[in-house]
Amino acid sequence: PVRPLWAAAATAPPAGAEWVWKATNDVLNDLYAVLRFEVQRGPLSRSPSAVSHANQVYPKLMPFLRWWKQQPDRPPLYYATLDVKGAFDSIPHQKLLEVIRPLLREEDGYLKCPYSRWCGKTGKARTVYGVVTKERFGDVEAVRERGRRLGHGRGSFAVFMDLVEYRLLSRTQLLALLTRHICSHV
Secondary structure (H helix, E strand, O other), X not given: OOOOOEEOOOOOOOOOOOOOOEEOOHHHHHHHHHHHHHHXXXXXXXXXXXXXXXXXXXXXXXXXXXXXXOOXXXXXXXXXXXXXXXXXXXXXXXXHHHHHHHHOOOOOOEEEEEEEEEEOOOOXXXXXXXXXXXXXXXOHHHHHHHHHHHHOXXXXXXXXXXXXXXXXXXXXHHHHHHHHHHHHOO
């Protein structure tokens, strides 16, 4: 049997409303936010061929493929992905833990900060999460700057929501969460 990736309410939404889809694996949202933060600040994010979303694959990888095909003695080409949400069914669980453990570099923890992101095209707000490291917890300006950077893009801006509950996430807590989740789905 294959686990469903998304779940929805059994009844139809009220008139004028839309379906709200929620990931079945939403218990991993904290881990996902921290891993995105680590990937974005790591060296891989600065690679000209690195992508973090399906819409970026074609425009970013096609120039790289053209360049690679022109090389006279080219090494084999491999594509690698790290998709925590879909990885449980495709790779050995122990290997997944070995890969993720070194990615969580902050021993002391992370602070997960919610922001509201407004999309001008749809006229709807969406909550997104910024993550900062523990040494920057007291630096309110760093948290606000992260909120401003989250809002940059076409037709959108970020609204910093203060007086909200921030989540302090330790490396140990995140690894235990992933281990529990893997063990419960074996």
